Amino acid sequence: MNLIIKESQEAVIRNQSNISIIAKPKTKSIIIIFEPIKLSIKLEQNSELSLYIFYKNSKVKKQITIKENSKLINNEIIINSNIENQTKLIGKNAVYENKNLLITSKESSINTEIFHEMQQTKSKIQNRCLVSKNAITKCKGKIFIPKSSIECESHQKSEAILLDPTAKYEASPILEIFTDQVICSHSANISYINPEKLFYLNSRGLNENLAITLILEAFTNTILQEIPELLATQSKVKILEVLK
Amino acid sequence: MSGLTKELVKKISKIKNEPKWMLENRLKGLELFKKTKLPTWGPSLKELNFKNITYYTDPNAPETNTWTKVPKKIKKTFDKLGIPKAEQKVLAGVGAQWDSNIIYHNILEKLEKQGVIFENMDTAVKKYPELIKKYFMKVVPISDHKFTMLHAACWSGGTFIFVPKNIKVERPLQSYFRMNSQRGGQFEHTLIILEEGAELHYIEGCSSPNYTENSLHAGCVEIYQKKDSKMRYSSIENWSKNVYNLNTKRALVHENAKIEWVTGNLGSKVAMVYPTSILIGKNATSESLGIAFANKNQNQDIGTKAIHIGKNTSSIIKSKSISINGGISTFRGLVSISKNAINSKSAVKCDALILDKKSISKTYPTIKQDNNQSECTHEATVGKIGEEEIFYLMSRGLTEEQATHLIVNGFISPIVKALPLEYALELNKLIEMEIQE
Numbered sequence: 001m002n003l004i005i006k007e008s009q010e011a012v013i014r015n016q017s018n019i020s021i022i023a024k025p026k027t028k029s030i031i032i033i034f035e036p037i038k039l040s041i042k043l044e045q046n047s048e049l050s051l052y053i054f055y056k057n058s059k060v061k062k063q064i065t066i067k068e069n070s071k072l073i074n075n076e077i078i079i080n081s082n083i084e085n086q087t088k089l090i091g092k093n094a095v096y097e098n099k100n101l102l103i104t105s106k107e108s109s110i111n112t113e114i115f116h117e118m119q120q121t122k123s124k125i126q127n128r129c130l131v132s133k134n135a136i137t138k139c140k141g142k143i144f145i146p147k148s149s150i151e152c153e154s155h156q157k158s159e160a161i162l163l164d165p166t167a168k169y170e171a172s173p174i175l176e177i178f179t180d181q182v183i184c185s186h187s188a189n190i191s192y193i194n195p196e197k198l199f200y201l202n203s204r205g206l207n208e209n210l211a212i213t214l215i216l217e218a219f220t221n222t223i224l225q226e227i228p229e230l231l232a233t234q235s236k237v238k239i240l241e242v243l244k
Numbered sequence: 245m246s247g248l249t250k251e252l253v254k255k256i257s258k259i260k261n262e263p264k265w266m267l268e269n270r271l272k273g274l275e276l277f278k279k280t281k282l283p284t285w286g287p288s289l290k291e292l293n294f295k296n297i298t299y300y301t302d303p304n305a306p307e308t309n310t311w312t313k314v315p316k317k318i319k320k321t322f323d324k325l326g327i328p329k330a331e332q333k334v335l336a337g338v339g340a341q342w343d344s345n346i347i348y349h350n351i352l353e354k355l356e357k358q359g360v361i362f363e364n365m366d367t368a369v370k371k372y373p374e375l376i377k378k379y380f381m382k383v384v385p386i387s388d389h390k391f392t393m394l395h396a397a398c399w400s401g402g403t404f405i406f407v408p409k410n411i412k413v414e415r416p417l418q419s420y421f422r423m424n425s426q427r428g429g430q431f432e433h434t435l436i437i438l439e440e441g442a443e444l445h446y447i448e449g450c451s452s453p454n455y456t457e458n459s460l461h462a463g464c465v466e467i468y469q470k471k472d473s474k475m476r477y478s479s480i481e482n483w484s485k486n487v488y489n490l491n492t493k494r495a496l497v498h499e500n501a502k503i504e505w506v507t508g509n510l511g512s513k514v515a516m517v518y519p520t521s522i523l524i525g526k527n528a529t530s531e532s533l534g535i536a537f538a539n540k541n542q543n544q545d546i547g548t549k550a551i552h553i554g555k556n557t558s559s560i561i562k563s564k565s566i567s568i569n570g571g572i573s574t575f576r577g578l579v580s581i582s583k584n585a586i587n588s589k590s591a592v593k594c595d596a597l598i599l600d601k602k603s604i605s606k607t608y609p610t611i612k613q614d615n616n617q618s619e620c621t622h623e624a625t626v627g628k629i630g631e632e633e634i635f636y637l638m639s640r641g642l643t644e645e646q647a648t649h650l651i652v653n654g655f656i657s658p659i660v661k662a663l664p665l666e667y668a669l670e671l672n673k674l675i676e677m678e679i680q681e
Contacts, residue, residue: 131616147601162616165583171622175607180598180628186607187623192616 005029005049012230023047023070032231036060043070045091052227054235055081067091068118075099075227077235078110079242085112089121096122101223102129102137103239109138116145116152123153128223129160130216131167132243142174145182156186161193161219163243216243248299250274253397256300260366260400263373266380273386273396280390286576287514287543292488297429297460299398309350314340339364339419341401341432355413361406362417365433368404375406379435383466383496383522391462391490395431399464402432407442407473416445416478416664421463434465438473438501447667448479450489451511458513459487467495469503471525476504478663480671483511485542491517499525499554505532506662508671509546510678518576520549523557523585530559533659535671538571538603539678547576547608552585552618563594564656567603568678574606579620586617596626597655599648649676 001016005023010030013019017037023029028048035055039062043049047070056079066072068091078100087096100110114123123143131137143154160169173186193215201211220239224232253274257267282289340348346364369376386396403419421432438444461483469475483489489512495503505519521530532548550559565573575594596605607624629651637647653672660668
């Protein structure tokens, strides 16, 4: 399916495996996509796209290019999937913001590579992951800033909660920086539901199940709150199915 | 003796009058080395010509325990490096290696009486055969990687330290390794065993003169720490800028024991050094503080590994890197928390400072966690010195160069503070000289 956005619009795409989107200049659109397999997204100059995607049991390849003064907000709910994401910021002031909520109960991975090919480009990635019984989750991220791309800014953040003693998680956030005029950072955190936190909530009258639900809701809501309600409602149902 | 052959390996073993098992070890290393390809990751090692390297150079100076008996030329170099002076002032014992062999070794009488062994590794093989056979290349197996294979085949010199149960060595022991011959190779082996409740601070210094052809340093450090022992391993590696520094350092840390790695990497053309702590016992801890400085034509690929196997183990990794004049500094770290290492904690922090537009910084951390009762955190930043910071210091009367030095000193100070005063001053001075170059 090819979608060329000539005017600002809101759209929902279902049942399409191979999707190509081109956002023409001066457009500002919101697109929701359910379970694609191959995605190609191009933002031309001065465009803005908010892209919300839901994946379940998928193997996905996603390629993004963003031109001058354009911005892509890309929030995703990823359930038991393997995602390859390559983003190229090829125009000055291009911005890429990516937030992913991963829920895994089997082997899953996300591999995000961002190439800052032009100066003054910005990227921000945040991954939050709930890893349940017998799941192995790999979270890779790579930021590449060549010599000519001065005044770039890039931040990566990866957080995971392991829900079961058999859950496994691996993070490798890579930075390759070839110039000095940049601001870059990355952080990763792997933790579990802390018994002290549970005890605190228990002492406030919540039973254990309710306390765990509250902690997990707080963890997932950071991303769920930033996606349209249509997708959020459906995601919550699917997340509960997996976590049960 | 250049070029690595079976005959050479046999000859080294014969010169050293080694037991049969050691020769077998060497031959096994050689066989594996020939079969194994160069690593495909990390900095390029293509310019390293193994046929050109001199694998064994005898300094023609017998080992002694008084500096007056050391040949004048060699003594002069160690005088310049300040080793005899430091021995008088702050150290409990000193070993000095020139090319392939140890030429000086001395330890305080008091420690000797307590049963502390501080010995040239070649001598230790003959003097304590059972002890060496039990530990030699066990935590770093011969087959670990291409350069441990090479090391096993042609190792020479190095240090053996044994600290008996509950003995606390109050002053540091030091070894200094000097690689002086052109196209030289240095393959010293350091083996440290700390019995239950023992404590030790060991300092290692390394340097070499600058020749036009490449040299190779492929040493190996093995540390065995028993229950409740405490070890600090400090090293300042300032090899000349034609040296490939491919050193392997590893510690096996048992229950309640603590290892501290304090490392400064300044010299070398290419450095690939990743001190590793294997936290095998309950409550074992590892702390690693490292500085890497990459100047023109230098590639410093440095990092730390912490392998958590025991319960309640913890690791802290702090790494600082500075790149200038097109130098490449890389942090390559690994934290692995195994399934049984419940209630373990790990925190990794690496900061990189890029001092000009030509320089490069890379960060490759990997964090693996295989249980849900542990916590890992990692954070990294890359940046340059802010113009505002420089402007502020200049408005207080400092020149731009002085302001840069002051900021760099502040950047590395958390790690420098962990070194003894003399070495901290030396490290600060070395970095200042590198920036001025």
